[in-house]
Amino acid sequence: MPARANTWTVVRLVTVVVVLAASLFAGALPASAQVKLTFDKHPAIDFGDVFTASVRVKSQNDWRAFPSEPESDQKNVFDPYRERIAVEGRILGRVLYHVEREFHDTSSPWKNIYLETRVLHGVHLQGGQFNMPFGLDQTTSLMDQDFNYHSLAGSFLAPGRGLGVMAYGDFFKKNLLAYEVGVFRQDGDNTRSAQLQDVHVAPAFAGRIVVKPFSKWQPLNFARSMETGFAFSDGELPAGLYSLKGQTIAGDAFVQKVYVNGRRQRLGAQLQWRPGSIGVQAEAMRVRDTRLGQGIEDEDLPNLVERAWYVSGTWLATGEHKKDTITPARPFLNGGYGAIELGARLERLSTGGGPALNPALYGPRSPDVFPTADLVWTTGVNWYLNKFFELSLNVIREDRTLPRTATLSSGPVWSRTFRVEFGL
Amino acid sequence: MRWPRIRSLVLMLAIAVCAPMVRVSAQSVGTVTSADTLVDGSGLNDIWLHINARDWQDLHTNYQEGTYYPVDVEWQGVKIRNSGIRVRGNTTRNDHKPSFRIDFNRYVDGQDLFGLKALVLNNSWHDPSMLHDDLSMQTFRKMGIPAPRQAHVRLYVGAAHEYAGVYVISEEISKTFLTANFGEDNGYLYEFHRQDGDNYGFQEQPELGWYIPRFGPKTHETESVANLYTPVRNLVEAVNEARQDNLEDRLGDYFDVRTFITELAVQNFLAQTDGLVGGVGMNNFYLYRFAGKKLSMLIPWDQDNSFSRMDMPPSDNMGTNVLASKIWNEPKYRDAYLARLLDIADLVSSGWLEQEAAREYEQIRAAVYEDPLTPYSRDEFDQANAFVQQFARERGAVVRQYVASIAPQVLNAGRLSVESGAYRTRLNGTPQTQNLPRR
Numbered sequence: 001m002p003a004r005a006n007t008w009t010v011v012r013l014v015t016v017v018v019v020l021a022a023s024l025f026a027g028a029l030p031a032s033a034q035v036k037l038t039f040d041k042h043p044a045i046d047f048g049d050v051f052t053a054s055v056r057v058k059s060q061n062d063w064r065a066f067p068s069e070p071e072s073d074q075k076n077v078f079d080p081y082r083e084r085i086a087v088e089g090r091i092l093g094r095v096l097y098h099v100e101r102e103f104h105d106t107s108s109p110w111k112n113i114y115l116e117t118r119v120l121h122g123v124h125l126q127g128g129q130f131n132m133p134f135g136l137d138q139t140t141s142l143m144d145q146d147f148n149y150h151s152l153a154g155s156f157l158a159p160g161r162g163l164g165v166m167a168y169g170d171f172f173k174k175n176l177l178a179y180e181v182g183v184f185r186q187d188g189d190n191t192r193s194a195q196l197q198d199v200h201v202a203p204a205f206a207g208r209i210v211v212k213p214f215s216k217w218q219p220l221n222f223a224r225s226m227e228t229g230f231a232f233s234d235g236e237l238p239a240g241l242y243s244l245k246g247q248t249i250a251g252d253a254f255v256q257k258v259y260v261n262g263r264r265q266r267l268g269a270q271l272q273w274r275p276g277s278i279g280v281q282a283e284a285m286r287v288r289d290t291r292l293g294q295g296i297e298d299e300d301l302p303n304l305v306e307r308a309w310y311v312s313g314t315w316l317a318t319g320e321h322k323k324d325t326i327t328p329a330r331p332f333l334n335g336g337y338g339a340i341e342l343g344a345r346l347e348r349l350s351t352g353g354g355p356a357l358n359p360a361l362y363g364p365r366s367p368d369v370f371p372t373a374d375l376v377w378t379t380g381v382n383w384y385l386n387k388f389f390e391l392s393l394n395v396i397r398e399d400r401t402l403p404r405t406a407t408l409s410s411g412p413v414w415s416r417t418f419r420v421e422f423g424l
Numbered sequence: 425m426r427w428p429r430i431r432s433l434v435l436m437l438a439i440a441v442c443a444p445m446v447r448v449s450a451q452s453v454g455t456v457t458s459a460d461t462l463v464d465g466s467g468l469n470d471i472w473l474h475i476n477a478r479d480w481q482d483l484h485t486n487y488q489e490g491t492y493y494p495v496d497v498e499w500q501g502v503k504i505r506n507s508g509i510r511v512r513g514n515t516t517r518n519d520h521k522p523s524f525r526i527d528f529n530r531y532v533d534g535q536d537l538f539g540l541k542a543l544v545l546n547n548s549w550h551d552p553s554m555l556h557d558d559l560s561m562q563t564f565r566k567m568g569i570p571a572p573r574q575a576h577v578r579l580y581v582g583a584a585h586e587y588a589g590v591y592v593i594s595e596e597i598s599k600t601f602l603t604a605n606f607g608e609d610n611g612y613l614y615e616f617h618r619q620d621g622d623n624y625g626f627q628e629q630p631e632l633g634w635y636i637p638r639f640g641p642k643t644h645e646t647e648s649v650a651n652l653y654t655p656v657r658n659l660v661e662a663v664n665e666a667r668q669d670n671l672e673d674r675l676g677d678y679f680d681v682r683t684f685i686t687e688l689a690v691q692n693f694l695a696q697t698d699g700l701v702g703g704v705g706m707n708n709f710y711l712y713r714f715a716g717k718k719l720s721m722l723i724p725w726d727q728d729n730s731f732s733r734m735d736m737p738p739s740d741n742m743g744t745n746v747l748a749s750k751i752w753n754e755p756k757y758r759d760a761y762l763a764r765l766l767d768i769a770d771l772v773s774s775g776w777l778e779q780e781a782a783r784e785y786e787q788i789r790a791a792v793y794e795d796p797l798t799p800y801s802r803d804e805f806d807q808a809n810a811f812v813q814q815f816a817r818e819r820g821a822v823v824r825q826y827v828a829s830i831a832p833q834v835l836n837a838g839r840l841s842v843e844s845g846a847y848r849t850r851l852n853g854t855p856q857t858q859n860l861p862r863r
Contacts, residue, residue: 239478259476259494296474297497297583363506363531365476365494 041387042424044089048142052089058084058143065416066250071407075250080104081419082142084111094118098130108189111161113270122169132159132188133166133180134231136250136270137310144324146279146314146341147378148394148417149249152349154306156246156284157266159188159206159233168213175227181207187235187264191244198372204235208269222275229266237261241364243289246349248374249415251395252408255351255372258304258364262290274323277316284309296365304369310347312378317342332388339384348375350401359403373401390421431769454502459538463595465558465575468787470500471593472580475509487511487519492530497537506531516728521589521797523547525596528600541600544578546592548596551728552800554792555784557592559777559816560727561824564690566771567764569683570605571724572597576788589795590788595727597710597723611715612652614639615725616706623630625745626663639711644803659720668750671757677718679747685757687722688748689764693772693823695736695815698729701745731815738765738823762827762834769820777816785809 036046044054052355060082066075086100100111114128131139135158137151149155166182185203210229214220239261246255268285285308291301317340320329330336352369362370380394396415402408462469474496483493492508508530511512513523524545528535548554557574564571567771572595579588595601599609618624618637629635635653644652659678666674671681691699699709700722710723751757771777792798792805800808828835 190612295477296476296494298477360505360532360535363494365479366506 008173014360022387027338039131044082045287049090049093051091053087054089054422055424057422058086060142061420062148063073063418064250066417067409067413069250069252069408072252076413086112118169122171124168125165126168126182127165128167129163130237131159132162132164132184132204132206132233133168133182134158134206134233134268135285136265136272136281138190140324142268143421143423146281146312146382147345147380148419149378149394150418151283151308151312151345152311152376152378153283153285153310153347154259156190156244156349157306157308158190158268159184159204159266160190162186162188162204164204171322173216175210176212178210179208181205184235187233188372191264202236202238204233204264206233207231208268211212215382223273225275226271226273228272229270229271229410231266233264233266235264237264237289239292239294243304244287244351246306246351246372246374248400248408248413249376249398254374254400254402254408255306256362256364256370256403258366258369259294259301260289260291260304261294274321277319278321279314279322280312282309282311292363295367303369304351305353306349306351308349310345312345312347313341314341314342314343326382326384326388328384332389334386338386339382341382341384343378343380343382345375345378348373348376350374356378362403371401372403375399375401388422388424390423391415392418392419392421458542459536462499462537462577463540463573463575463593465547465573465784465787466576468791469499469575469590469593470580471576471577472585473500473582474503475582476542477582483509483511483524484519484522487517487522492527494531494705495526497526497528497543499537501538504528504535504537504835507535510828512544515629516547518549520799521547521549523549523591528754532568535729539600542596543596544596545577546593546594546726546728548590548592548728549799551808552804553731553785553812554590554592554727554760554788555781555809556730556810557594557727558784559781559812560690560694560696560730561724562780563694563768563771563777564687564724566776567686567690567768569690569724570601572601576784577793578791587794587796589797590791594647597642597725602712606712606714608715609643611717612644612655612713613642614711615642616640616709616711618704618707625658625705625749626703626747628660628664629657632657640712655718655720656711658718659713663747666750668754668757671747671750671754679720681751681757682760683721685751685761685783687724688742688751688763689738689761689768691724691727691730692736692738692740693765693819694727694730695732695734695819696727696730697732697736699724699727701741701748702729703741703744705744731812734815734819738826755841759831759834762831763837765823766827766835767785772816773820778813781809781813781816785813786792 002282034048038044038046042054042056044052046052060314061351062079062081063077064075064079073210081317083103084100086098088096090096095115095117097115099113101110102111110129114126114130116124116126118124120232133139135154137154138158138160162184164182165186168178168180170178182205184206187204192233208229208231210227212227214223216227217224237260239259241257241259243258243260244255245253245257247253264287266285266287268283271282273280287306289304291304293299294301314322316326318329320326326341327340328336329333330338332338350371350373352371357368361368375398377397378394380392385391394417396417397412398414398415400408400410402410461467461756463694475493479493490510492510495507497504497507508527509524511517511522512525516523526543526545528537529541543621546557548557551557554576561571561574574592577591577593578621579591580586581588597613602609602611602613617640619637632653635656636649639653639656641652662675662678675681688700692701697703700706700709709725710725711720712723713720739752742748749760793802825837
């Protein structure tokens with residue numbers, strides 16, 4: 001069954017559960033129960049503890065200046081990057097639901113759709129379509145990103161969203177050790193776009209542990225927010241031209257697709273540290289695809305290995321504490337000028353390896369994969385006007401290592417993006 | 425002391441410059457140095473496709489798609505690695521014995537097989553003799569019309585070197601072909617794609633969009649619709665506006681009428697039913713517009729449906745094509761056309777065509793007998809070849825009789841009324857007579 005059909009099944013299931021619950025509990029509510037409409041950051045309605053619903057809107061619109069690539073599709077200057085609406089809430093105070101739809105993605109408009117509940121102390125269960133637990137940047141909400149685009153690691157090596165079931169929770173106080181582990185119908189949508197029509201469905205597993213080693217250590221107070229984590233994923237890989245994609249900032253593919261078969265295994269490490277108004281974040285990932293029987297003469301080929309890493313730092317110049325969601329202490333036009341954040345990120349995505357050989361030796365069924373890479377510097381400034389609006393300007397420098405015959409520009413190229421973001 | 429250093433420096437520079445050229449050309453471990461022996465038909469060559477078993481299966485399962493798969497191509501010890509192969513063809517496209525296109529540039533830019541950037545492997549699905557296309561192209565060339573070289577090959581596939589039957593290998597009409605035949609490759613080349621339901625014969629079509637699906641650009645592919653198709657529309661308008669009694673007056677800048685007459689004559693002599701004046705309108709040709717000029721010419725392609733009937737009148741379907749109709753209805757052009765038919769009859773009567781048909785039959789007979797995928801029996805193959813040889817032997821007399829019956833003055837006149845390779849004269853401004861048929 002195609003992935004879209006499965007997404008629809010989940011959408012219907014979650015919708016039926018939510019509507020049924022709302023109908024049943026609304027009818028069964030005692031007359032004395034309070035129905036409360038609120039508008040703090042989101043419009044919300046509460047039927048006591050029985051049923052709650054809040055609406056969230058996410059809008060990101062970009063103006064872009066990309067380098068001219070004569071052999072590639074022309075990119076529009078204006079890009080309505082995200083236009084999403086989500087409804088989320090609780091049923092009986094125990095079951096959390098979330099349904100989210102994107103209006104600019106006609107191929108897969110339904111994004112995060114899931115139910116979750118706590119079944120034991122330290123054990124939550126989540127089921128539906130949601131981000132697989134791999135990649136700090138990838139699993140951070142798009143509204144809470146420090147830069148206009150996900151990192152290359154998060155965009156192309158992390159699995160992204162999948163249909164599945166996940167258990168998560170934490171042990172010890174102050175989130176000293178948190179875990180997530182899940183099983184999914186197949187690899188995530190970051191890597192599956194070319195496989196949507198493929199009938200092969202291969203289950204994938206993913207897990208992550210995150211520790212805060214200094215969270216309870218008073219002498220190192222400045223390091224208490226530091227957390228580090230390790231993640232893995234493992235899944236069956238159907239035979240075909242299904243190697244991971246890699247794209248430039250402008251969205252042009254620069255990694256040659258090669259035939260793979262067997263298993264796809266990922267390893268990842270992450271670090272996040274937020275002392276005061278400073279934020280430091282880093283990740284490294286390695287993906288290994290086996291290529292069993294994929295040679296020209298049906299022979300096994302060496303594994304394909306793709307690697308990516310990034311290091312980023314941000315500083316809230318207006319003094320707010322660095323958190324996932326930044327709320328200005330003095331909003332613009334309300335006694336202040338909002339919050340200003342400066343940031344920089346260095347990252348690299350690479351595939352293949354070894355010295356560049358004769359070009360005739362590289363092909364989708366060749367043992368060698370041409371060593372390609374994209375080294376990217378992103379510098380940016382974010383202006384949080386208030387808790388709803390944000391303006392972001394990023395200047396991006398790419399340094400590409402490409403085959404001599406590539407149609408894209410090699411060497412350093414510059415891009416600029418300006419984003420207007422609205423979140424409700 | 426300085427000269428040895430300079431010599432060394434020059435030598436190193438020469439190696440550095442030449443190395444990139446060497447690394448993307450054929451990796452020769454044998455003694456061949458040219459693709460001529462592959463496509464000149466002098467021998468029956470073996471081609472070995474090294475291809476993943478799953479890809480070979482997918483090629484057959486998804487034969488309606490144009491998906492490329494990686495393949496290493498081996499010929500005479502020369503191995504071209506990381507080429508691309510896809511199924512090709514229209515009415516001959518099938519999953520039993522598909523035709524293929526091999527693109528040496530698909531994954532490795534600049535790679536070629538001794539100058540050939542691509543090869544076509546035809547299955548001869550509609551031709552049990554397997555000779556129609558090749559003999560037709562040879563006839564075109566002998567009459568001064570550039571046409572792709574063809575030859576038969578035994579095809580082997582996969583690690584097990586499995587025999588996949590006899591194929592007709594063909595040069596592709598591409599920049600390489602243009603350079604070899606016209607000395608230039610920067611003009612505009614289009615492959616004509618007949619659309620279902622069409623019965624097209626140069627009728628005027630004012631909308632540029634009409635030309636887009638029918639004239640697929642093979643050069644300058646990324647240029648605008650206006651750049652690509654306005655000149656084609658202008659050519660068609662000129663064909664329609666040209667006065668029948670003086671075609672050159674309006675058409676001369678766009679088309680060489682004498683070359684078109686020769687092409688018509690070859691196709692109708694060979695009883696081609698799916699060519700420029702076939703029963704379904706124009707089909708199986710490329711259009712090439714010379715660089716910096718309005719002048720265009722047609723290049724024949726896929727002549728499987730020639731040798732159809734011994735008694736086919738050479739005037740069949742002339743009325744379906746605007747230009748052919750004007751030629752047929754104007755005495756001076758009709759006489760030129762009939763004279764050209766007699767030139768071809770003279771050429772064929774020399775025994776050349778029959779000898780070539782017999783030679784090729786002997787060359788491929790054993791291989792075809794063993795072909796595991798041919799849709800025809802041995803008897804059908806033998807009978808079809810017997811007819812081709814009979815056609816080559818007797819068609820000249822049939823055509824002469826036809827000409828005598830409708831225009832005896834042409835039969836009695838001294839001929840060579842139409843100069844071979846006339847397009848060259850128009851192109852270069854000087855007569856080119858090296859391609860005149862020997863009479």
